[in-house]
Structures are given as C-alpha cells and as structure tokens.
Amino acid sequence: MNFTVTSSGRQFDRLGLMYLGDIEVFRTSTAEPTASGIIWTYVKEMQQYDTLWKTDQKIIFDLGNLIDSTYTGIYNTTLTTTFFTVPDSPATADIILPISAMMSAENQGSAFEVPGQNASVSYTLPKNVNSAVVSLLACGQSTEEFWYTNVLTSEENTFAATTGSLYGGSPWREVQLLIDGQLAGVSWPFPVIFTGGIAPGLWRPIVGIDAFDLREHEIDITPWLPAILDGEAHTFEIRVASLTDDGAGHATLVETPGSYWVVSGKIFLFLGAPGSVTTGTKPVINAPPPGFKLSSSITQNAAGANQTLTYTVAATREISISSTIQTSIGTKVATWVQKLEYNNFDALTDQGLVQLTIQSTNGSDVGTNGYANMYGYPITVNSSYSVSPSGALGINASLTRGLDFDVYGPSVFPSGIQTFNVTSPSTFAVGGRSAPQSIQIGKLPFYSAALLSTTQIASAQYYSSPNISYSFGTTEQFFSFEGVEVGSPGATDELYSRHVKAVNATVVEDSQNLVGQTFGVPSNAPGSGTQLQNNMGSSARAILGRGPA
16 A cells, blocks of 8 residues: 655644544554645555455545644645555455444544543454454554653652643553453553654654554454354453552552543454354463552752652563464464563653653563564653743754564564565565666575564754744664574574665665665755744643643
8 A cells, every 4th residue: 555645834743544444454644744845655565454455445544634824734645555466475364353433434533542432342253263363553642642751640740830740640551452351462552753753853854663654563362262252242442551659669550541542453353164163261361460660759959949850660561371272273272472571761850851761662472373573662862942031942852762573473464574475586676766776686585584673863953933943853764674584593684774864854875775785875965954833832841742731
C-alpha cells in the first residue's frame, strides 16, 4: 500500500488511522507542513490482511484536522493498493476479528479511547482453530503523549509556582490484554515521538522512529484455545496501566492512565481442517504483578523554593502461560512467555525548566510455533525552555534514541525478511535519486530471522516571538537490517543499511548499502532554518508536552 500526502501552510502533527471496516490496519501520523509545501510517501506491506482483501471492504481513513485562520495546512492524502502474487508466501490468518468500538456502520473510526471507554469485545470462536494471535496497537495523546517524561503522582505539584502542575502517573506504562478478565499478555510501549514532539526542528525531514507506521505488538493466545473454543462467548479487553505512589517509595499499579490512549487490537485465527474440534487442557497461568522500585529527592534553593527533582523507576515482569492442545494436525504444548525489564531516570532542574530523561526498555516474547521477539528501546532526552521579559520563548533539545527489534520464526506481521527470501536473484530499483538506478542481487541464502537496529541522534532549537517562530536542528540516523540463515543461528548477513543526516530541514548526507553494494543519494548544502507556526498562545510546558496549556 502506498500512502502519499501533500500539505502546505501551518499545521500541527496529526494522528491518522486506516480501517477496513471495523479493523484498524494502519496507524500513522503526519509531518508538519511548511509555507512552501511538503510531500511524503510511505509504503506498507499489507499481506497479513489477505483474508480481508478477498471480500468487499469499507475503507475508513480517520485523520482529524483543524482548519481555521491560524492553522491553514490541509492534508491531501492518496492511498493506493497494489495486488500481486508472491511464490511460497507465508501462511496468513483465515479469520481476523477486531477488538474495537465497531463504528464503521456509522462511517466513523473504531479505535477506543481510554480511560473513558471500555475497550472490550465478546466473541464465540469457531472450534477448529489451530493457533491464534492477538495484536495490540496503542499510543498516548494529550497529557499522555510524552508519558515517559511524566513525574510520580505524589510530586505533580513540585514546581507549581514556575511550571504549574506536571503530568503524573509516573513514566511507566503497560498495555494489557485480558481474556475473560485474566491477563493474557502485555506490551510495554515504545516511546513514539511525532513530528512536532520535543522540538519541531528534530524531525525535518527525518521523522521519529515508527512515527509514520506505529508498530503493533503480537501476543500468542494459542495456549488459551482449550478454554475459549467451547462454543460460548468470551471477552477480549485492552487496558492501559500506570502507577500511583504514596510519596515514600511505594508504587501501586492502577488501570487508569492519564487522558488519553488510543487503542485497538485484532484477533488472528488460523484454522484447522473443516469440522475438526480443537481441545486440550486448561491453560496454566503464571502472571504475578510486576515488581517496582522507586526513589525520588527534592532540593530547595536559598529562598526555600523547590529547585530540583530527581526520581527513578525500575520495573520487571514475567508472564508464563501454557497448555496442551489437540488440533487437526496433532498434539502439542502451547506456550507464551514474556520477560520484561524497564529503567527510568528523570531529573528536573532550574525549578522545572530543564528536564533530562534516560530510559530503557528490554523484553523477550516466546510463542508456540517457533516465534520469538527480542526488543529494546533506549531513549535519552534533554530539553529546556526559557521565556524572556518580552514574552519570547526559547527551547533547546537534544536526544539519542534507538530501536532493536529481532524477530525469529513465523510472525503475523511481515518482518521484512520475506522480501529477500522470495525475490533473489533480482533487480532492486533504488529510490531517492534524481536519475533511476538499479542494483542486481544474486542468489541469497534462506533466512529464518530478521534483525533490525536503528539509532537517531539529534539536537534542535526553537524560537518564538509574538511575530514569528523559527526552528533549527540537526538529525542523524543509522539503520541496519540483517538476516539469520536457516540452520545456522550464528550466521547473519547484513542485507541493508543506511546512514542519513539532515541539517536545518535539508538532507546533507545519505549513503546506503544493499547486500554489499554501496550507493549514495544526492544531497544538498545545509538549510538556514525553518519558519514555523507561531505558538505564543500556548504555555512553554505545553509546547514541550510536559504540562497544561
């Protein structure tokens, strides 16, 4: 699927959600336009929805936008889907069911907003399911957009005199899947930063990791099949959890985050022989509450006002669910095992005007049919702001962030390795050049795993006066994609890599490597900065995403 957007004028970043009926199939966000106009294209593999494409579908693209005398940027979007046959393509789900508000009959988007809605559905499933996977899609908005910088609930008013009340609930969040009220799996969310986030100059034209295609988390619910294929209705619910604390280092998990999170899910069912019945043992569930460690300290200045706040949050969680199932293809032990570790350090100084966030999340998920996912996403953000006596606002920000995402075995969503398994030898067209270029690739080994690693390093400044706003920034990104050869777990091949650098909204370096062949994309001299929409009507904390307008 090709998603192309043009826009010009003034506009903030907006969230976009695409549905086939009640099923969300693509969540994206927009770039912030310039007065002269921008265009971008994102290409997404949609093979996982094969069963949906076989019947007529109502396509709903929900992109909320505000147009008035100040915000003039209209997003003109084009969606194009191309269908083709791929030899030896992996199996896709026979049935896909939504975990959504199911509003397509009213021509509306179907994502839940929590808190505020009960993100729950009920289904009676066919009895011949051989395996099943649920995907979760969740992102914070409004007071929860920068959840990873939130303070402990007990310290929301530490700098009330200078910043106002800060967003609380701690910097830890958990997206939960419950089946019949019992925990079936979790996702510790990736800190997505949209194109206006932290400081606008960070994301021109390089956007934040996953900002154009928010990643979904897979949870194997095959161990639950003996309990939910009994011909009765069963509930599937999505919750988002945060923390409350007593101010003395003790935390309690609460299933009510700040306002708000946009969530939806899908149930992928892989069927056995028609007329067969899957049976087995009741699932054994070992899902104790996560363990937390909290600390915090506040210092005062000579006048007795709070000057600094530092706090740490550490969390661990392990989940194990297993059962024995008998399907039309035999008997097997079905398992789902998750191990997660989280650490966050935050320091607010200069009476809350400067904030440093250092966070890391690491996890491993292991499913039934050889599926495994190892992931980690560290992030360091340093941001500060100042307001002059005349009312001019200045923001300085820097960050380093990354994503390591390794997928082994069969996954519901394409990992990227499928392209290399079914298309070599072949010729790849290289985009981004003023003249067409092709690269010839010879026969490659067959790969069983995909290893993705990317890092962004950036800094930016933002200035806003009553008459005009400007942003300057430098962003550099490194990307690597490797394949693990079948039968040789220690043998990895780098299949694609890229290094790109942008200065003041202009790409100045861009080099790529495709299966050992290096090529460059023409670049330009650094730009001089970007004029932005005037934000003088908002508070500095709101612009940074740390407090109310």
